Amino acid sequence: MSEIINAKGLACPQPVILTKKALDSQNDVTVLVDNTTAVENIKRLASSSGCSAEVAEEPGGIYKIRLKKQAGAAVADAPGYLSCSTGANPGPNVFVISSDTMGKGSDELGSLLIKAFIHTAIELENRPDVMIFYNTGVKFTAQGSDTLDDLKNLEARGVKILVCGTCANFFNIKEKVAAGIVSNMYDIADTLSRAGRIVQP
Amino acid sequence: MSGTSSRYFIALFDSVSHVLQSEKLLKKAGVSHKIVPVPREISSECGVCIRFLPEHRDDVENALAGKVDKFEIRQL
Numbered sequence: 716m717s718e719i720i721n722a723k724g725l726a727c728p729q730p731v732i733l734t735k736k737a738l739d740s741q742n743d744v745t746v747l748v749d750n751t752t753a754v755e756n757i758k759r760l761a762s763s764s765g766c767s768a769e770v771a772e773e774p775g776g777i778y779k780i781r782l783k784k785q786a787g788a789a790v791a792d793a794p795g796y797l798s799c800s801t802g803a804n805p806g807p808n809v810f811v812i813s814s815d816t817m818g819k820g821s822d823e824l825g826s827l828l829i830k831a832f833i834h835t836a837i838e839l840e841n842r843p844d845v846m847i848f849y850n851t852g853v854k855f856t857a858q859g860s861d862t863l864d865d866l867k868n869l870e871a872r873g874v875k876i877l878v879c880g881t882c883a884n885f886f887n888i889k890e891k892v893a894a895g896i897v898s899n900m901y902d903i904a905d906t907l908s909r910a911g912r913i914v915q916p
Numbered sequence: 917m918s919g920t921s922s923r924y925f926i927a928l929f930d931s932v933s934h935v936l937q938s939e940k941l942l943k944k945a946g947v948s949h950k951i952v953p954v955p956r957e958i959s960s961e962c963g964v965c966i967r968f969l970p971e972h973r974d975d976v977e978n979a980l981a982g983k984v985d986k987f988e989i990r991q992l
Contacts, residue, residue, distance in 0.1 A: 823936055830951040831964045861950065 717743040717781060724749060731756045734782070738764055742784040747777055754778045805911030807844035810836060812852035817916045829855075832916045833862045837869050843914070845906055848895065849879035857883075857891040866894035877903055924992040925973055927966045928954065929984070935964055938984050945979040947972055955992065967992070 718741045722730035730746060730753040737744045738760075746757055754770060757780050761768035766782040773779055816825025817832055833855065836843060846869065848856055855862045856878045870876055876895025883889040883897060907913065929935050935951070942949045947968070954963035968976055973989065980987060 824932065827932065827936060827939070827951055827964055831953045834950070834952050864950075 717745040720744060720746045722746055722748045722753065723777060725753075727752055727756070731760055734760055735764075738766065738782065738784070743782070745779060745781045747773075747779055749776055749778070751778070754780060757782070806909040807906070808841055808912050809906060809910040809914070810843035810846045811907070811913055811915040812846060812848045812855060813850050813915060815851040815854050829916060830861055834865050837865065837872065837874075841912075842872075843869070843874055845875045845877060845910075846895075847877045847879070847898075847903055847906060849882050849903065851882075851886070853878055853882040853886060853888065853892070856894045857888040858893045859891070860893075863893055870894060877906065879903060923969070924967050925970055925976075926952070926955070926990055926992055927968070927976060927980075928958070928963075928988045928990060929965065930986050932964065934984050934987065935966065938966055938980055938987070941979045941983055942966065942976065945975065947975040947979055949976065958990070 718737055720730075720733050720737055722733055725733070725748075727750075730748050734744060734746050734757055737746075748754060748757065758768050758770070760766075761780075761782045764784075766784050769781045771779045771781075812829070812833070814825075815829065816822045817828035818825050836846070846866075854860060856866060856876065857863075860866075866876060877898040878892050878895045880889065880897045880899055883892055889897065927938065929938065939949070939951060949966050949968045949972070951964055952967045954961070954965045966976070970991075977989070
């Protein structure tokens, strides 16, 4: 008996995730999907996990894919899934604090705004996974900063804080950095390039 | 932190420039405080206020007395 997974109407990459989960415990799985991207991705999953895949088109634009594990089939490495328009496995939510002010016009006002922003970050539904501080933004991570308690709080909740070492050096606060990891451009550029979302106030 | 307990007091002002002015006065007087957004339950406008611990209430009032016209202190 084939386990049936109804993935109709589900956004990419949900159908693949559900199928993969089912294949962990079943040898025979039937998936119902309603788009060709999902069909292609499930076929790729089948070949990478040593399954046969039979696709049948049903009325109403529904595709029925039956996957059966093949005894002794070689399991391939990472399959090349078609990219999802919604972004499969999105990268981290990265907040970039590139200045000690927020917005342009008045720096006096901007310094007030950015402090309020940093204080609020922890309460956000889409809390940052990583926060990167560079240029004058690094001042927030130094001893005596008004936002140090907020940053320590964020770190305590698992938010990774990267502090630009070159910038800390430039402002002569390298010895005073009291939150986060003093980092370099390799890590900063790498994190930015992998980000699922970048928020820059 | 804010919103989860009533451990703090906040000083609310009628303008952002008074917040800025008060921040300077409190820094000069060495009173610990923090700039935070005005809690949603008080106002939906984009405002900031000054938060402090109850034991600093007198220091805050003294630092601002006669220098900032209008402010209101509330418990969070």
